[in-house]
Amino acid sequence: IEPISTSLAVGIAAAVTGFLARYQNILYYFQECCRPEWITYNRTALEVDLQAKLFGQHVATRVILKAVSGFMNNENPKKPLVLSLHGWTGTGKNFVSQLIAESIYRKGMSSGFVHLFTATAHFPHEMHLESYKTQLQQWIKGNVTNCPRSMFIFDEMDKMHPGLIDSIKPYLDYYETLDGVSYRQAIFIFLSNAGGENIVQVALDFWTAGRDREEIELKHLETALSLSVFNNKNSGFWHTSLIDKNLVDYFVPFLPLEYKHVVQCGMAEMHAKGRTPDMDVVDQMARDMSFFPKEERVFARQGCKVISSRLDFYI
Numbered sequence: 001i002e003p004i005s006t007s008l009a010v011g012i013a014a015a016v017t018g019f020l021a022r023y024q025n026i027l028y029y030f031q032e033c034c035r036p037e038w039i040t041y042n043r044t045a046l047e048v049d050l051q052a053k054l055f056g057q058h059v060a061t062r063v064i065l066k067a068v069s070g071f072m073n074n075e076n077p078k079k080p081l082v083l084s085l086h087g088w089t090g091t092g093k094n095f096v097s098q099l100i101a102e103s104i105y106r107k108g109m110s111s112g113f114v115h116l117f118t119a120t121a122h123f124p125h126e127m128h129l130e131s132y133k134t135q136l137q138q139w140i141k142g143n144v145t146n147c148p149r150s151m152f153i154f155d156e157m158d159k160m161h162p163g164l165i166d167s168i169k170p171y172l173d174y175y176e177t178l179d180g181v182s183y184r185q186a187i188f189i190f191l192s193n194a195g196g197e198n199i200v201q202v203a204l205d206f207w208t209a210g211r212d213r214e215e216i217e218l219k220h221l222e223t224a225l226s227l228s229v230f231n232n233k234n235s236g237f238w239h240t241s242l243i244d245k246n247l248v249d250y251f252v253p254f255l256p257l258e259y260k261h262v263v264q265c266g267m268a269e270m271h272a273k274g275r276t277p278d279m280d281v282v283d284q285m286a287r288d289m290s291f292f293p294k295e296e297r298v299f300a301r302q303g304c305k306v307i308s309s310r311l312d313f314y315i
């Protein structure tokens with residue numbers, strides 16, 4: 001009787017283990033977790049999205065695809081990926097962050113591993129600076145401990161207190177671990193309008209010289225960025241050592257959008273609203289929008305930002 005009961009017990013244990021393993025697999029399937037089922041980089045998806053959905057940003061498209069793919073395909077990155085996106089309002093900085101998130105996380109921006117902070121909403125009062133610092137550091141540490149492949153997006157970076165920027169600096173650095181946690185798989189994206197006006201000036205110079213916008217290369221914009229972001233004492237960045245410590249891997253410039261891009265945004269928006277894209281409607285809306293400089297009317301003052309709500313008036 002003894003051997004029978006032992007083998008029965010072994011059999012039951014194996015069945016239970018098998019069931020739990022299967023149950024866990026089913027759970028992984030339904031509930032987001034820090035596993036490849038939920039977090040896998042799809043380069044093709046990012047490339048296709050950038051080409052098809054992001055208008056007028058050939059420089060940013062190239063830099064972002066290279067930066068994200070290089071980082072995600074590297075098994076052993078020496079530091080987290082840090083991108084700083086700069087440009088005029090409504091040119092696609094938030095939108096690109098969303099596309100990057102969608103190419104990595106199955107749930108995109110709704111993923112529990114993607115964290116978005118907006119300076120004025122999350123850190124509005126300077127008097128609470130010290131508690132913001134502690135909370136932010138704990139938040140980053142807790143989330144990266146939970147899932148090393150976490151993404152942190154900081155919007156309105158130029159409105160963020162330099163002290164707060166300084167408090168996240170250690171996480172962006174080359175340390176193997178920090179208090180036992182490695183941050184090397186994480187992604188940090190900073191968004192700001194800093195440098196926007198100088199980028200506009202470069203784009204305008206090309207336009208005035210009759211040169212094609214597509215001829216603008218990263219090298220033409222680097223000086224514009226360094227003058228306005230790195231050497232400008234009013235810029236939050238200048239007050240921190242993010243730049244001279246080389247913690248930002250890529251500064252990504254966003255060009256101001258022209259009339260034709262606004263039209264492209266309008267057509268895409270109509271499609272997104274479930275309408276048949278109508279050139280007449282979109283053209284009417286685009287013509288009523290505000291462009292600058294006053295005389296030349298080349299660039300959309302609000303980029304593509306207000307298009308979604310504007311369109312409703314014209315449909």
Ligand SMILES: Nc1ncnc2c1ncn2[C@@H]1O[C@H](COP(=O)(O)OP(=O)(O)OP(=O)(O)O)[C@@H](O)[C@H]1O
Pocket residue numbers: 053054055056057087088089090091092093094095096191192193257265303304305306
């Ligand atoms: N270059 C673009 N191509 C396609 N759509 C765009 C582009 N720029 C903006 N949009 C559309 O406009 C919306 C608002 O743009 P977005 O929030 O990305 O601008 P932003 O550059 O982050 O502006 P801000 O600096 O004011 O935060 C996006 O959700 C997207 O629908």
